Amino acid sequence: MKLIPKAFFILTLFTVLAAPQARADILVEPGIGYDLGSVSREPLTTGSAKGIGFNLRAGLDFAAMFFFAADMHYGMPAWTIDVPATSNSATHFALGITGGVKLPGIPLRGWIGYSFINSMSIKDNGGVGVDTSLSGSALKFGIGFGFLPMLSINLEYILNSFGNSETSDVNTVLTESFKDNSLYFSVSLPLTLPF
Numbered sequence: 001m002k003l004i005p006k007a008f009f010i011l012t013l014f015t016v017l018a019a020p021q022a023r024a025d026i027l028v029e030p031g032i033g034y035d036l037g038s039v040s041r042e043p044l045t046t047g048s049a050k051g052i053g054f055n056l057r058a059g060l061d062f063a064a065m066f067f068f069a070a071d072m073h074y075g076m077p078a079w080t081i082d083v084p085a086t087s088n089s090a091t092h093f094a095l096g097i098t099g100g101v102k103l104p105g106i107p108l109r110g111w112i113g114y115s116f117i118n119s120m121s122i123k124d125n126g127g128v129g130v131d132t133s134l135s136g137s138a139l140k141f142g143i144g145f146g147f148l149p150m151l152s153i154n155l156e157y158i159l160n161s162f163g164n165s166e167t168s169d170v171n172t173v174l175t176e177s178f179k180d181n182s183l184y185f186s187v188s189l190p191l192t193l194p195f
Contacts, residue, residue, distance in 0.1 A: 025192040027067050029057040031154070033186025035075050035092075041178040049090065049120070049180050051077035057098060061192045064102060071098040071113050079122045090122045094138055094160075107146030114139055118160060120180070134178065136162035144188070156184040 037049035052075065059069025075092035096118075100111025115138035122132045142156035160180035 023063050024195045025061045025064075026195050027057065027059050027061040027069055027190065027192055029069075029152075029188050029190040031055045031057075031152075031186045031188030033154070033184050035077055035182050035184045037077060037158075037160070037180045037182035039079070039081070039178075039180050045081060047079070047081040049077040049079050049092070049182065051075055051090075053077075053092070053184065053186070055186060055188070057188075057190075059098075060195070064192075065104070066099070066101045067111075068099045069097070071096050071115070073115075079120075088123050090120055092120050094118045096138070098140075098142075100142075107152075109144040109146075109152070111142045111144075112140070113142070118162070120160075120162065131167065133166045134162040135164045135166075136160065136178075140184075144190075146190075150189055150191070152188050152190055154184075154186045154188055156186070158182045158184055 031054070033053050033055065035049065035051055035053050039045075039047040039049055053073055054075070055071070055073045057069045057071050059067060061067045071094075073092070073094040077090050077092055078087060079090040080087045094115040094117065096113055096115030098111050098113035100109055102109045118136050118138045120134040122134070124131060138158055138160045140156050140158045142154055144152040144154040146152050158181070160182065162178040162180070165178075
């Protein structure tokens, strides 16, 4: 994960140097989708985090060729652990940056994103009256295909990694690896406004 901030620095530098003459438009892209997450924590815990989500992207679109934007996600998954069998409501919030390219001649986009704020709040985790908040970071890869005049159907593969856990009675640092790898299907409305 330490290489990710460097990669976005390089992407930003490329954006500034490669398109000084290019027209920049404001990009605003709201969307709604469904998250299919697979939860794991070493060595044995498995489960899922599935549910509806809302996303918003805002930034700059350069000459309809590539874009760079802030990226926010808010989800309401059902957090399920297999052993012991528990199912709880949760909220997921992520904030980061995304950079992407658009292929000329066809309505296809690709992007990579990094969420430096990534939190999952689980209500009554384990059924013992204790709420749990997880925090960490996330890396995402996505593609989007435009259809109709202004809509895009998207698929993202998101690697959520949580390293800190805070409960309603104690604050601890997890020693095991806790991950939520998910597929996020969404429909969005990418709007470009003159800058």
